[in-house]
Every structure is written in structure tokens, then in C-alpha cells.
Amino acid sequence: AVVSTQSGHYGRGKIICIGRNYAKHAKELGNEIPTLPFWFLKPTTCYVQDGGNIIYPEITKNLHHELELGVVIGKKMSKVAKEDVMKHVAGYSITIDVTCRDLQEQCKAERKPWDISKCLDTFCAVGPFIPADKLDPNNVEMVLTVNGNTKQHANTKDMLFDVPTLLEYVNQHLTLLPGDLIQTGTPEGVGPMDRGDTVTVSIPGVSEASFKIV
Secondary structure (H helix, E strand, O other): OOOOOOOOOOOOOOEEEEOOOEHHHHHHOOOOOOOOOOEEEEOHHHEEEOOOEEOOOOOOOOEEEOEEEEEEEOOOEOOOOHHHHHHHEEEEEEEEEOEEHHHHHHHHHOOOOOHHHHOOOOOEEEOOOEEHHHOOOOOOEEEEEEOOEEEEEEEHHHEOOOHHHHHHHHHHHOOEOOOOEEEOOOOOOOEEEOOOOEEEEEEOOOEEEEEEEO
């Protein structure tokens, strides 16, 4: 069955996050540029919808925004070939991968998993559902502002691995189900958010979502 996109259904599936999918972002954090896609997972308790609050945890002193195009799966996928993967996409969303940057750097230095920095409540902020026929996922302008000041402004055409490539690679190893969300990586410009900030993400002329940091 194709995922329902009505309120209460969209935003319940597992979250697959692609890392280092823009060369300039990899470089700004001092990371090597990958030769294959890689991903990590977030639990469904990370979801927060447009107009909601992003919680600033007490355990971090450096909460970062990461602007990302989200891909919403519409039909079950397992070992689907690249030429057919887009038939399984229900639509898209403009999203934020929220990150405790100080904890992530500590985990990396200690060779530990990143979960504590990426998987906390409200750490996957999602905008309204966008039907698949409304976007070309490989040419999407994305903007993130903090209190009205532009911090990230990029286009998905600069991805290292485009959406069909990502979907083919992930679904060869991990079954994707209706309602699952793939966050496709962040461009350069990631940076801090503070309590009281309003963070807005948009695809100009198509979709917009705002969140309060609390």
C-alpha cells in the first residue's frame, strides 16, 4: 500500500540519514569525501512537525542545524534496481537533521557511535509533505534561516550521490517501507542554534516550515 500522507500518518516511519553527501560540507567539518554512500538511523521519536519545538538538550553546548531534502517512501523496497527506485517514492519534505556537534566530535574522537548526538527527541524536524510529481529531487533549491538570517542556501544538484543512487544503494541492504524517510545529506553552512531561536527551512515557492528552539 502507498503511504497515507494525511495528518497523523506522514512522519511515522524509520529515518535513514545519509552522511557527507555534499563535498563542501565534508570539507567544512574536516572529513574525507566518501566514495560510497553511508548512513545512520534515527528513531521515530525524533520527528517534530512544522510549527513544533526543537528541544535543546542539557547535555550539549553546541546544537547545530543541518538542512536536508527528505525523501518519503511510498511502496516497500527491497533490492529494487536503480531504474525503478523512483516508482517507490511517495514524495518529499524539507527537513533538519539536528545534531549535538560537541557530542558528535567527542564520539568520533573516542571511536564510539554517534547516537547520543543525533537521535534525541525532536532531532528530525520535517516540513509539510510534497507529492512526488511536484519536485525534481536532483534540482531542488533549499534555504535555512535562523531568526531571518540565511545560514544555508544550496541546491541538491550538488549532491555527491543523487536520489536514485542513494535509494538503490540503501535498499540493496535495508528494506524500506511506506512512510520511511531518507534524509539525503546536508550542504555546507551548518551552524549553531540557541534557545529562543526560530529556524525556518524552505524550498522557495514550494514549501516552508518553522521551528522554535526551546
